[in-house]
Amino acid sequence: MAISKDDVARRVKEVTARVLNIDAAKIQTKDTFSGDLGAESIQSIELVASFEEEFEIEMDEDEALSVTNVAKAIDFIYDTCVKQGK
């Protein structure tokens, strides 16, 4: 069964919470990773790797790292999942 966007959104927040050691319930889609959620540059690398592992996808690092907030991450990961047949 194809992945749903709601599922992607839930799992993106869970991964973000785990990597940044914050409460998933407090993450809003408008939040930026570095400004609002406090991700340091090395944690952004960890986020990309963790999303790839969670969704079993490969992301272009330049495109992935240009994603600045949770909403855009959900869109980008959802599109990548669809393209890669997940």
Add this chain to the structure above:
Amino acid sequence: MKLVIFEDLNKAANFYPISLSRPVFELRCGIFNLAEKISKRLAASPSAFLCRSYLTTTFKRRAGTVAVNDLAAVKNDTVLMVNGQVKACSLNVQAAGPSEIGMSGDQVVYCRLSGSDTAKIDAARIGVETLPLVAGHNLPIKQVADARFYQYSWDVMLDSPHDITHDFKLIGKRGIEGTIEQPSGIRGSKDDIYVAPGAKIHPMVVIDASNGPVYLSEDVEVHPFTRIEGPAFVGRKSLLLGAKLREGCSIGPVCRVGGEVEESVMHAYSNKYHDGFLGHAYVGEFVNLGALTTNSDLKNDYTDVEVLLNGQKVNTGSTKVGSIIGDHTKTSIATLFNTGSIVGAMGLLMATGEPLPKSIPSFAWFIGGVVTKGFGHKKLYETAKTATSRRKAEWTQDDLDLWEKIYEITAPERDAAIRKGRKQMVRKQ
């Protein structure tokens, strides 16, 4: 006779990561590189070089007027093609003679072609790179039992100390043509020391030539409290900063070296500015080793060092092998390398407090103890461009094309390491 020096295409990967960006015969050993040694042994300048095709454009810049992957210059002449991996001291071949191929085991030592046979070569059809291996297909084979080869990069490094002494004699220069400020300490015979014009040796420097010669090239600068033990070679415009340069070091041009270095080879433009130990290492160019970066070169049980090269475990046959570090790789402060580490090119490595894995692929962002995609390989190019411009060298479109090809060649090993790294990273969360 026209001399052609060729790369053995079947073996070039044995010299990774150093040979990723240069032909194998450009590896330094002693004072010269392997091609220069062959050229001097045969008392003949090369008319052409043959190497992997993707290296052609960037290597041409260094080859000067010598043709690269182009045999037009030798057409109709008697040609002696010599495998660039042959140890020059073991090369015994007559320039004149019938067409024949010299073999040692399954490796071509040389291929000699008479003018009429050279004329028959259809390089366009067979591919110029593979020519030495196929041109002699129908020729008589002569077994060359005494020929010896460098098979891996550490073979070159291990021969380098001996070759410094050999090459020093070959060059034949002696004496102090630069300046040595007093007080200084010279041990051994002044006949075993050459300080080239423009070289500046500050006070409180010890040059110990009692166990081998010391050659300091033009415009080398040696800061106080440096100790240089021969055999040693330091290339032009290099800077030694209170270094303990133990015996057997061959330092390329425009390097900066501090801390303790022993029996190591370093190509041009590399930095090991600060304290930290580098032993029995082979370092490419534009490498930057952060303060306190240290490698082990001897196992605690004194057994032969094994390395993991191209996914295969290889016994080096030596108890002393440190790190092999590819071009443009940079280490953070306090990076530790285990004995016999193979560190890919264009990497960015952050210390973990423990020795890093023994094999790190090229273009690795090694962060948090795992290989990651990091900020991508294009960001590494930006850093390389900055590093080259800081040393007044050029980073051109040709360099970019070369490294894009290397990125492609090294992808399988790197991708596997990234996948493994992702799993390790998630397990730690």
